[in-house]
Amino acid sequence: MNIVVNVKIVPEKISIDKESCRIKREGNSIFNPLDLIALEEAIKFKKTDNTSISVVSMAPLKEKMLLSKLFKYGVDRVILLTDKSFAGSDTIATSFILKEAIIRLIKTYDLIIQGDFSLDGSTGNVGGEIAAFLNIPYISNAISIEKNDGRIKVKRVSERIETFSVELPALISVRKEANNGVSTNLFSLVQSFNKEVEVYTNETLNLGLRESMTRVLSVREENPEAYIDLVTSNGDKIIFDFLKKVGII
Amino acid sequence: MRALLVFDRYNSFYRNIEGLSFDKAFASFDPASHFVHFVPAKRIINPMMGVDFISKIIENYRFDILIFSDELIVKETASYFAGKYNLGLIAHSKEILFKENNIVGVVPGWENIQANVVSTSNPKLIILKSKGLVNLPLNNPDMIYLEESIKARLLFSEKLRENPLKSAKIIVGVGRGVRRNVMPKVFEFARLIGAEVGCTRPMADVGLLPPDKVIGDSAVNVSPDVYIALGISGAIQHIESVNANYTVAVNSDAYAPIFKKSNLSINQKVEEVIDKLLVLILSHL
Numbered sequence: 001m002n003i004v005v006n007v008k009i010v011p012e013k014i015s016i017d018k019e020s021c022r023i024k025r026e027g028n029s030i031f032n033p034l035d036l037i038a039l040e041e042a043i044k045f046k047k048t049d050n051t052s053i054s055v056v057s058m059a060p061l062k063e064k065m066l067l068s069k070l071f072k073y074g075v076d077r078v079i080l081l082t083d084k085s086f087a088g089s090d091t092i093a094t095s096f097i098l099k100e101a102i103i104r105l106i107k108t109y110d111l112i113i114q115g116d117f118s119l120d121g122s123t124g125n126v127g128g129e130i131a132a133f134l135n136i137p138y139i140s141n142a143i144s145i146e147k148n149d150g151r152i153k154v155k156r157v158s159e160r161i162e163t164f165s166v167e168l169p170a171l172i173s174v175r176k177e178a179n180n181g182v183s184t185n186l187f188s189l190v191q192s193f194n195k196e197v198e199v200y201t202n203e204t205l206n207l208g209l210r211e212s213m214t215r216v217l218s219v220r221e222e223n224p225e226a227y228i229d230l231v232t233s234n235g236d237k238i239i240f241d242f243l244k245k246v247g248i249i
Numbered sequence: 250m251r252a253l254l255v256f257d258r259y260n261s262f263y264r265n266i267e268g269l270s271f272d273k274a275f276a277s278f279d280p281a282s283h284f285v286h287f288v289p290a291k292r293i294i295n296p297m298m299g300v301d302f303i304s305k306i307i308e309n310y311r312f313d314i315l316i317f318s319d320e321l322i323v324k325e326t327a328s329y330f331a332g333k334y335n336l337g338l339i340a341h342s343k344e345i346l347f348k349e350n351n352i353v354g355v356v357p358g359w360e361n362i363q364a365n366v367v368s369t370s371n372p373k374l375i376i377l378k379s380k381g382l383v384n385l386p387l388n389n390p391d392m393i394y395l396e397e398s399i400k401a402r403l404l405f406s407e408k409l410r411e412n413p414l415k416s417a418k419i420i421v422g423v424g425r426g427v428r429r430n431v432m433p434k435v436f437e438f439a440r441l442i443g444a445e446v447g448c449t450r451p452m453a454d455v456g457l458l459p460p461d462k463v464i465g466d467s468a469v470n471v472s473p474d475v476y477i478a479l480g481i482s483g484a485i486q487h488i489e490s491v492n493a494n495y496t497v498a499v500n501s502d503a504y505a506p507i508f509k510k511s512n513l514s515i516n517q518k519v520e521e522v523i524d525k526l527l528v529l530i531l532s533h534l
Contacts (some may be wrong), residue, residue, distance in 0.1 A: 002480050016358065016362055033454065034252055073320075081378065090337060091328075091331075091338060092331055092335065092336065092338065096334060096335075098390070111470075119420075122340075122341065123338075123340035123341065124324065124328070124340065125327075125328040125331065125338050125340050127328065128296060128325055128327070128328025128329040129328050129329070129331050129332035129338070131296075131327045131332065131347075132300070132328075132330070132332025132333040135335070136400075137257050137295065137297055137400040137401040138257055138296055138297070138325065138328075138401075139295065139297075139325075139401055140321070140324075140325055141321060147374045153404070154401075157409065158321040158322065159321075160406045160407060160408055160409050161405075161406070161407045161455050162403060162405070162406045162407075163403070163404045163405040163406075164295070164402060164403055165401070165402045165404050166400065166401045166402075167399065167400045167401070170401075171481075175460075176453075177460060188426060212337070212369065213336060213337025213369050213370045214337035214338070214339055214366055214368045214369075214370075215366065215367055215368075215369070215431045216364045216365070216366050217348070217351075217364075217366065217367050218364070218365045219358065219362050219363065219364045219365075220362065220365075221362050229514060230503060230508065230516040231513070231514060231515045231516065231517075233517070233519065234514050235499060235515035235516075235517045235522045236521075236522045236523075236524075236525035236526040237525075237529065238513065238515065239477075239499075239513070239515065240526060240529040240533075241507070242497065242513060243442060243530075244533075245407060246475065246495075248419060248442050248475065249410075249441070249442060249530055249533060249534075
């Protein structure tokens with residue numbers, strides 16, 4: 001089974017540059033937590049099947065070091081897509097770039113897994129967009145993925161718990177409840193020393209210019225202001241009196 | 250300007266655009282709906298079917314904007330539709346505005362930031378928040394026949410236990426201003442006043458409460474009579490999901506945005522207030 005995991009790198013602390021209306025990415029970075037849940041779902045297959053895991057990530061070149069840490073979890077290939085022209089991509093442009101990378105660099109894949117949404121963008125658009133570009137089925141909010149007679153059985157949570165039988169290849173995005181995240185194993189740790197992150201730019205991928213179709217026109221932050229009706233002492237007594245007055249106690 | 254409004258069961262996102270002068274048509278994923286213009290011949294269970302449904306509608310009718318509710322199957326359909334037709338998609342809008350001849354989605358962001366987002370696509374695609382149902386006039390919908398979807402077959406559908414936060418009359422919400430060692434006191438306080446405990450997303454992310462206790466965008470929306478917000482700063486994603494009759498907020502930061510929404514605003518440390526409050530309540534019982 002060839003599994004692709006799309007991993008996003010997000011700022012540890014999210015703040016906005018009001019001039020460019022973009023997220024500031026100068027500080028520390030972390031893996032998008034839900035994408036590590038997705039990675040663990042892929043690693044589960046590795047425990048029972050002959051499975052190869054490729055991670056694809058679109059990020060600035062400085063994140064190569066962080067991405068190299070993925071090898072110790074048992075990832076076979078890590079592909080970094082990096083180019084100044086990728087910066088500021090909206091979800092449809094991002095999905096297009098990831099889709100092209102999957103087609104051109106991975107070629108044969110059975111399953112694509114990723115988190116339901118990223119901590120920074122939080123749109124949840126990318127999974128469905130990539131799946132549609134690749135013309136493969138898409139199910140989100142998954143809490144378990146199992147192989148089942150050449151297809152996969154996917155359990156997902158909506159207003160009900162639904163179990164789907166899904167044709168492969170497919171793209172599945174996962175929720176936090178799917179597992180407890182990745183952990184290092186000694187075998188992968190030893191092997192990780194020989195592995196290198198593969199770096200591809202717009203030029204090496206030959207994607208051409210890809211324009212975003214949505215644009216942040218402006219951002220507005222509500223300015224902090226002092227509130228005149230703040231209670232600064234005896235809050236306990238005031239809440240107690242309120243709870244008594246409305247009959248809660 | 251012609252708009253197609255797409256939903257599964259909850260159509261109240263319509264309230265957010267009622268004032269805009271669109272020609273509006275409605276499409277529901279529920280074949281039994283009589284209050285819309287378009288229904289599928291069979292219930293839509295996956296986004297591939299959803300896209301098939303919308304595609305067949307737009308083959309015959311032109312729309313300038315497609316507005317999707319934020320129900321899971323509809324959101325999945327919106328993103329799949331965007332990918333299939335290579336269109337920009339504005340997610341999580343809480344309202345739609347007209348600005349400089351453009352349709353603008355107002356998207357709550359992080360902390361207190363709101364972004365105005367525009368799309369160059371035609372038609373424009375927007376996912377709009379919804380919270381319930383509104384009454385639409387009775388209609389005689391066009392039935393759209395769909396291909397059998399074998400790519401993702403639904404095998405079972407089990408009822409999910411109702412999240413108690415949804416029907417709770419009193420909720421104690423906790424945010425990052427509540428330290429781990431104060432949590433037992435919060436639970437005791439909630440027990441004594443018969444409240445459910447909910448939290449902001451970061452509290453679940455660090456494992457202080459389970460994910461089903463998160464109140465917020467893409468989690469649970471709540472409508473209690475009384476909401477007691479402890480150590481919650483008031484990020485838009487959280488505040489927008491609480492529709493309380495009365496809000497009590499306790500926060501040591503005098504500039505916390507939650508105080509803009511609260512009826513009773515206590516600018517003190519949570520641990521200071523909760524300790525004394527527990528003593529008062531226990532002595533009253």
